[in-house]
Amino acid sequence: MNDKITSEAKNRSLVVQLLGWVVAMFSFGFFVLPPLYNVFCEITGFGGRTNTAAATVVETPDVNRTVRVEFVTSVNEYAPWEFTADTSSMDVHPGQMYYATFTAKNLTEVSKVAQAVPSISPIVASGHFKKIECFCFTSQDFSAHEQKEMPVQFILDTELPDYIDTVTLQYTFFDTQRVAAAN
Amino acid sequence: MTTAVADAAHHVEHGPAKGFSRWLFTTNHKDIGTMYLIFSLTMFFVGGTMALIVRSELAQPGLQFVHPEFFNQMTTMHALVMIFGAIMPAFVGLANWMVPLQIGAPDMALPRMNNWSFWILPVAFCMLLSTLFMPGGAPAGGWTMYPPLVLQTGDSFPFLIFSIHLMGLSSIMGAINIIVTIVNMRTPQMVLIRMPLFAWAWLITAYLLLAVMPVLAGAVTMLLTDQFFGTSFFLAAGGGDPVMYQHIFWFFGHPEVYIMILPAFGIVSEIIPTFSRKPLFGHDSMVYALAAIAFLSFIVWAHHMFTVGMPLSGQMFFMFATMMISVPTGVKIFNWASTMWRGAMTFETPMLFALAFVFLFTIGGFSGLMLALVPADIQYHDSYFVVAHFHYVLVPGSLFALMGAAYYWLPKWTGHMYNETAGKVHFWLSAIFVNVLFFPMHFLGLAGMPRRIPDYSTQFADFNMVATIGAFGFGLSQLIFVYVLLTCKKGPPATAEVWDHPKGLEWTVPSPAPYHTFAEPPKVDRTVAFPKDYD
Numbered sequence: 001m002n003d004k005i006t007s008e009a010k011n012r013s014l015v016v017q018l019l020g021w022v023v024a025m026f027s028f029g030f031f032v033l034p035p036l037y038n039v040f041c042e043i044t045g046f047g048g049r050t051n052t053a054a055a056t057v058v059e060t061p062d063v064n065r066t067v068r069v070e071f072v073t074s075v076n077e078y079a080p081w082e083f084t085a086d087t088s089s090m091d092v093h094p095g096q097m098y099y100a101t102f103t104a105k106n107l108t109e110v111s112k113v114a115q116a117v118p119s120i121s122p123i124v125a126s127g128h129f130k131k132i133e134c135f136c137f138t139s140q141d142f143s144a145h146e147q148k149e150m151p152v153q154f155i156l157d158t159e160l161p162d163y164i165d166t167v168t169l170q171y172t173f174f175d176t177q178r179v180a181a182a183n
Numbered sequence: 184m185t186t187a188v189a190d191a192a193h194h195v196e197h198g199p200a201k202g203f204s205r206w207l208f209t210t211n212h213k214d215i216g217t218m219y220l221i222f223s224l225t226m227f228f229v230g231g232t233m234a235l236i237v238r239s240e241l242a243q244p245g246l247q248f249v250h251p252e253f254f255n256q257m258t259t260m261h262a263l264v265m266i267f268g269a270i271m272p273a274f275v276g277l278a279n280w281m282v283p284l285q286i287g288a289p290d291m292a293l294p295r296m297n298n299w300s301f302w303i304l305p306v307a308f309c310m311l312l313s314t315l316f317m318p319g320g321a322p323a324g325g326w327t328m329y330p331p332l333v334l335q336t337g338d339s340f341p342f343l344i345f346s347i348h349l350m351g352l353s354s355i356m357g358a359i360n361i362i363v364t365i366v367n368m369r370t371p372q373m374v375l376i377r378m379p380l381f382a383w384a385w386l387i388t389a390y391l392l393l394a395v396m397p398v399l400a401g402a403v404t405m406l407l408t409d410q411f412f413g414t415s416f417f418l419a420a421g422g423g424d425p426v427m428y429q430h431i432f433w434f435f436g437h438p439e440v441y442i443m444i445l446p447a448f449g450i451v452s453e454i455i456p457t458f459s460r461k462p463l464f465g466h467d468s469m470v471y472a473l474a475a476i477a478f479l480s481f482i483v484w485a486h487h488m489f490t491v492g493m494p495l496s497g498q499m500f501f502m503f504a505t506m507m508i509s510v511p512t513g514v515k516i517f518n519w520a521s522t523m524w525r526g527a528m529t530f531e532t533p534m535l536f537a538l539a540f541v542f543l544f545t546i547g548g549f550s551g552l553m554l555a556l557v558p559a560d561i562q563y564h565d566s567y568f569v570v571a572h573f574h575y576v577l578v579p580g581s582l583f584a585l586m587g588a589a590y591y592w593l594p595k596w597t598g599h600m601y602n603e604t605a606g607k608v609h610f611w612l613s614a615i616f617v618n619v620l621f622f623p624m625h626f627l628g629l630a631g632m633p634r635r636i637p638d639y640s641t642q643f644a645d646f647n648m649v650a651t652i653g654a655f656g657f658g659l660s661q662l663i664f665v666y667v668l669l670t671c672k673k674g675p676p677a678t679a680e681v682w683d684h685p686k687g688l689e690w691t692v693p694s695p696a697p698y699h700t701f702a703e704p705p706k707v708d709r710t711v712a713f714p715k716d717y718d
Contacts, residue, residue, distance in 0.1 A: 025395070025397035026398070172419065
């Protein structure tokens with residue numbers, strides 16, 4: 001009889017321990033991993049992540065070095081926009097501030113809200129590409145058929161590794177109606 | 184004390200209940216094991232039918248039989264059904280049947296939960312298969328369920344997520360049961376390290392299941408909340424990142440592939456010594472190799488996603504970590520070969536399946552090594568080479584081990600010897616057609632044929648026709664297995680040992696194994712975990 005009781009107690013404590021594991025792994029996957037991944041991306045620039053709020057940078061321009069910055073635009077899924085960069089690329093000196101403009105046009109009869117999401121490539125450059133002002137910091141409202149010119153102001157800092165001679169800035173335009181409605 | 188004796192006496196006389204309620208309410212590990220095995224065989228034919236639809240469409244270039252949407256549903260459902268419905272439950276069924284018999288336990292530690300973890304599965308699969316009849320059809324975004332594509336699934340999306348939840352729940356309960364049984368219910372003299380390899384493989388697999396199934400549940404729950412509750416875990420517009428899903432999924436997914444192969448390693452480590460008439464070479468190193476593979480499986484996930492855009496240092500780490508897995512795997516292959524070395528080998532059906540496993544799984548292992556190389560993987564990614572690779576490790580790998588296990592233990596389960604000729608025919612047809620089916624896929628992949636596409640360029644036509652012929656040959660050969668099962672009762676009665684002096688406690692009970700076994704813990708030799716009078 002005693003044997004039976006002790007074995008049941010042993011089973012119960014092991015089951016509780018294993019269930020604890022299950023709960024811990026679910027919490028790890030659901031609650032810990034996503035914020036951890038975000039922090040990881042912000043630190044390393046993984047996924048081409050760049051700053052999402054205005055950066056303040058004071059740098060002295062390095063006029064002896066020229067880096068080409070290329071602009072790429074795309075529109076997500078069937079989002080009803082025309083979205084282009086006004087210049088496809090520019091040659092810049094690290095440490096100096098530059099402007100570039102992008103143009104987007106709402107192709108529908110109704111007003112729309114868009115969010116541009118930036119991405120930098122190569123990944124090692126993403127921490128060195130600082131946006132002072134960007135249309136991607138906030139969502140953009142478009143009335144029916146509205147066309148807008150949107151600026152981005154940026155500095156490539158002088159810490160950019162020597163072997164990089166081209167940096168690509170890519171924007172994807174998302175229709176945020178669904179996200180906005182949910183929030 | 185007197186009550187305990189009376190209890191024990193009462194339980195010995197307790198036989199199976201009559202009719203369907205026996206199966207519905209059973210808490211007997213042998214009944215539940217049988218149900219798992221029959222369920223998984225059924226799912227194997229369901230998933231196999233889907234594979235044949237895929238192969239029929241791919242027999243010739245152009246679209247002949249099905250719409251591309253339905254083709255994508257078939258590839259997705261084939262994977263889900265085979266992984267969660269056929270391979271995994273079959274291993275759990277074998278664990279239910281054999282683990283208590285191998286460690287001298289009277290039953291599983293948590294019999295009621297055991298009943299529950301089985302009966303969840305038919306419910307989960309009714310739910311998953313019902314999506315085939317829904318508006319918009321079954322899930323078609325691939326079994327990996329990558330967002331944003333999977334979020335475009337129609338009405339079947341929540342059914343997909345909930346059925347994954349249920350399958351995960353079933354696996355987790357099964358895993359807890361196996362761990363508690365092995366840790367707490369071994370016969371007293373059985374030292375953990377000396378435990379038979381199949382039980383060892385399952386102990387490690389069960390820990391893998393506990394570690395990763397909750398992570399999968401978390402990932403699919405995030406998909407669900409992204410779709411219905413306005414979160415943006417994976418939606419770039421809301422600040423999320425679809426690549427994060429791939430990381431979380433493969434953090435589950437890579438241990439998952441070892442969940443599907445470690446029990447197979449355990450089975451082969453049981454079969455080869457029996458038919459080589461030698462003890463397993465390097466028993467302890469086999470255990471350490473299993474543990475090493477299990478550990479490494481957690482740090483290699485990103486080799487599934489070399490093309491997402493990853494820093495070079497990350498690619499290097501995951502490449503080398505992946506290649507490191509071939510070391511413990513090599514230990515296992517060499518130990519099996521050493522077990523056979525100078526053994527008095529005979530080639531009954533289980534041994535044939537085990538030998539084919541060693542050869543053909545190794546081919547799958549080598550193509551895996553090729554895929555681990557970053558520069559090569561960028562070429563092979565999402566091509567038929569990947570399809571060839573994982574089918575080599577899953578079909579002549581996991582499935583052949585399962586078939587071998589079924590033939591090996593069938594006389595113990597039924598009390599009758601199966602038809603050996605039919606078994607051998609089944610083996611040879613399977614072994615030939617599986618290569619006709621999957622080997623040409625290597626060439627197709629290297630030549631650039633992408634996976635998951637119903638049509639292809641005409642230069643791929645010949646090899647695809649060969650693969651389709653192999654698929655029908657392989658599929659039809661499996662009907663011989665059903666014939667063997669159905670005619671097994673007519674075979675001559677099996678002895679308790681069944682084979683020529685096999686080692687292990689399961690061979691000390693009569694064939695068929697009585698409804699209740701090991702009411703008293705059996706005596707084993709501390710050093711070998713086998714009954715004393717055997718050596």
